[in-house]
Amino acid sequence: MPVQELDADQWTIGLYAFHDLGTLDCSKKYDEVAWTVIEGHSHVMLMPGKVPGYPALTNFPYTLNNMGRPATPITLWLPERPSDAMLSAAASIAVRAGQTNRVPLRWDVVMGDSLPGKSKGQVVIMMGLRDDARRFNEVKKFLYITPSGDGYTTKQKIGAVPGSWKEPAILQASETDWKKQGVLYSVIGASDAAFSRLARALPLPETLSKLGAQVAVFTREGNVFAFTTVDPEVRRKLIEQEQNRYTIPMKFVIAGIILVVVLLAINLIALLRRRPAPTPALPTSTETSH
Numbered sequence: 001m002p003v004q005e006l007d008a009d010q011w012t013i014g015l016y017a018f019h020d021l022g023t024l025d026c027s028k029k030y031d032e033v034a035w036t037v038i039e040g041h042s043h044v045m046l047m048p049g050k051v052p053g054y055p056a057l058t059n060f061p062y063t064l065n066n067m068g069r070p071a072t073p074i075t076l077w078l079p080e081r082p083s084d085a086m087l088s089a090a091a092s093i094a095v096r097a098g099q100t101n102r103v104p105l106r107w108d109v110v111m112g113d114s115l116p117g118k119s120k121g122q123v124v125i126m127m128g129l130r131d132d133a134r135r136f137n138e139v140k141k142f143l144y145i146t147p148s149g150d151g152y153t154t155k156q157k158i159g160a161v162p163g164s165w166k167e168p169a170i171l172q173a174s175e176t177d178w179k180k181q182g183v184l185y186s187v188i189g190a191s192d193a194a195f196s197r198l199a200r201a202l203p204l205p206e207t208l209s210k211l212g213a214q215v216a217v218f219t220r221e222g223n224v225f226a227f228t229t230v231d232p233e234v235r236r237k238l239i240e241q242e243q244n245r246y247t248i249p250m251k252f253v254i255a256g257i258i259l260v261v262v263l264l265a266i267n268l269i270a271l272l273r274r275r276p277a278p279t280p281a282l283p284t285s286t287e288t289s290h
Contacts, residue, residue, distance in 0.1 A: 054175070054214065054229070054230055055173040055174060055175050055183045055184075055214065056173050056211075056212065056213060056214055057171055057172075057173045057185075057211035057212065057213065057214065057215075057216050057226075058211060058212050059100045059208070059211075060093075060096065060100070060171065060173070060185065060211050061074075061093060061096065061097050061100065061123065061125055061185050062100060062101065062183075063097060063101050063105060063123045064101055064103070065122065065181060070101060070103050070104075070105055070106075071121055071122040071123040072106055072121075073105075073106040073107055073108040073121065074097070074105055074106070074107050074108065074121070074123045074124075074125065075107075075108045075109075075110060075115070075119045075120070075121050075123065075124040075125065076090060076093075076094075076107055076108070076109045076110070076125050076127070077110045077111075077115050077119070077124060077125065077126040077127070078090065078109065078110070078111045078127055078128075079111065079112075079113070079127075079128050079129070079132055079135065080111055080112055080113065081111075082111070082127070083192050083195070084192075085189075085192035085193070085195040085196045085199070086127055086129075086189065086192070086195045088195065088196065088199040089127065089169075089187065089189070089195040089196075089198045089199040089202075090127060091199070092198070092199040092200075092202040092203060093125060093187070093202065094107070095202075095203065096202055096203070108121070113134060113135055114135075114138060115138065120176070120178035120179070120182075121178070121179060121182075122178075122179040122180075122181065122182050122183070123182075123183050123185070124176070124178070124182075124183070124184050124185070125185045125186075125187070126139065126184060126185070126186045126187065127186075127187040127189075127195075128187075128188060128189070129188075129189055129190075129191070130147040130152075130188055130189065130190045130191075131147070132147070133146075133147045133148065136186070136188070139174075139176075139184060139186065142174040142175070142176055142184050142186075143172055143174055143184075143186060144158050144172055144174065144214060144215050144227075144229050145158070145162065145170055145172060145188070145215060147188060151163065152170075155229070158214075158215060158227050158228075158229050165190075165217055165219055166219055166220040166221065167190040167191050167193060167194050167219075167220045168190055168194060168217045168218060168219050168220070169187065169188070169189045169190070169194040169195060169197060169198040169217075169218040170186075170187070170188040170189075170215065170216070170217050170218075171185070171186070171187055171198075171211070171215070171216045171217075171218075172184075172185070172186045172188075172214060172215050172216075173185055173214050173215075174186065174214070193220075194218070194220075197218055197220070197222070198218055201218055201222075201224070207224065210224040210226055211224075211226065212226060213226040213227055213228040213229075214227070214228055214229045214230070215227040215228075215229065
């Protein structure tokens with residue numbers, strides 16, 4: 001895989017297979033005469049490297065693990081009394097989950113101020129109003145933007161100015177320590193109107209192209225702003241280390257091969273020089289009798 005692709009959030013891999021029917025024989029099955037046969041399900045296995053991955057809103061809500069299996073179940077955490085607007089947004093998220101993952105999904109809906117331990121699964125989608133600070137405090141350590149009073153508190157690694165947003169709906173993708181490769185999708189709405197706008201925006205194709213980072217803000221004016229929490233310099237160094245993990249050893253291997261070839265050439269030349277010159281043959285006389 002090209003090293004520059006390590007910085008991509010996702011890959012689209014195209015597999016192409018070509019085959020030819022060597023001999024047309026109607027008495028045989030197709031897979032008996034075809035040169036190339038793809039049977040059943042084909043799998044592409046990618047070995048994990050040293051560059052860490054980060055949860056992102058790409059294909060939100062993405063629920064498949066690194067083995068291509070969906071989280072079982074997906075936890076949807078709602079407040080005790082969700083509004084109709086919030087439920088409409090939750091329905092839009094469920095629809096997007098089906099469109100994005102394209103596999104049957106099982107849901108665990110939890111309503112209340114706290115999330116039971118058994119529901120802290122691999123994928124958790126949390127929804128709540130900005131005023132519901134008590135619920136969001138439970139997951140504060142995972143969030144990049146947290147409700148606080150009438151505003152928001154942001155971590156230093158995200159360059160956002162929440163005070164300029166008008167009644168936003170904020171989506172975040174965060175890593176949790178509840179499960180291995182656990183992801184928390186949080187949806188914070190400033191009001192029911194924010195959830196209504198979110199419900200209308202999520203099914204739109206153009207919305208998907210804007211959800212490539214860890215944080216997305218849907219404003220009252222209909223704009224969508226994305227913010228990444230990954231330091232590009234740290235990312236660059238990690239990719240460089242991953243590249244050197246292969247290139248530096250290969251340089252030693254190539255240097256070793258060249259050294260062996262040079263030594264063999266020197267030995268061959270030395271052997272040829274030491275080889276004694278052939279003794280010239282003595283002339284022979286022939287007599288002819290009459």
